[in-house]
Amino acid sequence: MCISRPQTPNRLLQRLLTVTASLLACVMLAGISGQATAGAAPLAHRAPWGGYEEVWVPSEMGPIKVQIQWASRGGNAALYLLDGLRARNDRNAWTFETNALDQFRNDNVTLVMPVGGESSFYTDWMAPSNFNGQQTTYKWETFLTRDLPNYLETRGVSRHNNGVLGLSMGGSAAMTLAAHHRDQFKFAGSLSGYLNLSAPGMREAIRVSMLDAGRYNVDSMWGPPWSPLWLRNDPFVVAPQLAGLSLYVYAASGLPGPFDQPNAPIEYFNTATGMGLEALALANTRAFEFKLNSLGIPATFSFPAHGTHSWPYWSAELWKARPQILNTLNAW
Template structure:
């Protein structure tokens, strides 16, 4: 607060700054690789994008456009929402501390939410600092757009909104990258960063928010990099971009808690920061006026530097953003009727409709705020939402392998999980395992063993194809099920599965499992595979015995019940043949002839 007050006079003076460094043109790059995709709902998804420039995976969340499902061939404008100085690594403040998810549910733009970037100003830093190699400008303006356009049906029409640090970045990213954005909005941004005292204020704030050094970002305050990232200095580069600028006054407002002193909020730091935002924004807007660059400006009579005010501005600025992005600002007129209407009426959590009914393979659907309702004459009308809805979307919804829902979501008897059935499989969810699809032969065998109440427990991963041999595998809490057309479906578990994994799974000479694990003497266990068996006991550990001469000789000696006992090694080469050791002896094979040696 003292720092903020000390800077009021220099900022109000609006001291001039020198010309910025030349803005760099946008260069289209090949899209980076997506390391992981996690659906959070049927229209909210997290991507972990491996950024070539930053050399690490960056999480980006998407709130998909209202008509994403209803118009599968359509493309949609993009609206980036940038976070503040204390951006967290798990989730954007726009979804954690503001109502972006609900607000944009009926808007026909895809909202892009970068996650992380604390104190980064969403810029390319000169050097790594505090364990981070920040290259946010490259990521947001060059690496991410081709990915969104090629994989996520985005158009080249983009807008940027940000609060505080993000508001500063929204303006300079739009200015530095010609043609990148049609719209830029700053809520409580600091829009003159090189005015006397501002570099020191930014350094102080970055030290406080994560221990970062502003010199690693843009060099010393005399560096041209500071000028090259100053919205005030870059103002002339914003011609033709639709602009929205807002800030409070720092005085106690409707979302603040009064301290007992008239006009003074309990959010003392937020008062000072908002005052700085107001002064820098005024200087910036004054320069826009001199350049004859229009902007929508809202100086609020009160309000501190805090999320309720930024949430308010997000809503207030939407009409302006929608016009710039070329989308309808209002809610689509829709109503639910017939079988879908009846299903929606019985599931109040769905909320209001977002679209009308639309055709899809085998039936019709309608989107609601909380999920979707699907109908066909064969399956009836059933709602899908929440985490099950996210899993259904991850499985490509009705166009995927599951088909249409055949029942509503329901809780399972153990009180832990939930289930929804579909034409060609089921989706299961628990807080620990997430939502997973189970289908086909694996579902049949799992069901025969008792589903989630059986020895396998719940599924913990999707079914995948085995990479080098025809088959499939799906992981469950207590061991995976393997499927092969010749061998059927069988589960491998525990330390025997550990041995199977060590040997290379189905790619080793063991091949696919051909039977369920069975008990042996002294608490031992064994599993049979195409090429041999794996045996385990508490005193001998897990070892594989290959079909052939060694197995035949051990069989003739009585397996683990005979004089040799359990295996205590794998088969290994010896001069002229092979050998395998057992608890009470060993077996050698030379020239195809086995010999049993007892200790």
């Protein structure tokens, strides 16, 4: 028969201290273990909730300014808006020639508007232009598909849930970028883009246009007219690679419409120029439509009876494309 002995106060105190130390050690180990798990887990970046920001993103061309309107509720989708042939170095024209920011302000998609790239076709050039003293070689495709998504990913924007839309030069680029970078873009849109660069006279027309817009030498871009780079950057040629993408394609007739109200000589001149440019874009886009139809690739086409090559029409067309963009990127 065992008889328990009464414990002395010293032994009770010693046991109490032992139990307390053991409990404290368990709590500390649990805390340390929890911190290690949290530290080992990958950081979860979230895009800012709404608001506008201008940032500078490193590139092979030097720092590039990018204007950004963040998704209204921190979503991971982005829409790249590309400028035209006469892109400026201070602002992307979508931010001041249109109401694009207002159109998407309450939507869960980030608008990404790179600044610069005059006459670049947003492609990687072979060399600096030797007609205007250009100091660096354009590397816009590398920037838009590597450097910029690398930066945006640190701010919570997905590398794979993006759309790209442009006008004129930017429309051509949007299609070729989407064709060559299917992992990045789910949607591509062209507004008055030149989508059949292999058509007779198009390469010569581009050469003249680029000389007029900054004295750029097209041979520094894609080489002579027989270079394979011309084919790589022709939406008509790379059309088979667009299968499965959500596509929106617009070109008007070139006839003056509701946004054409010239009153001064310069305005009449600009309207006439816009008529010719849009008629050429329409011919290119109709050929592109035929090519997609022959391949069985569906797209949304918009061919209004009136409209010239000018910003008010592109702003209105962006609004029409908006539901398709938001549906594709799940960004309502």
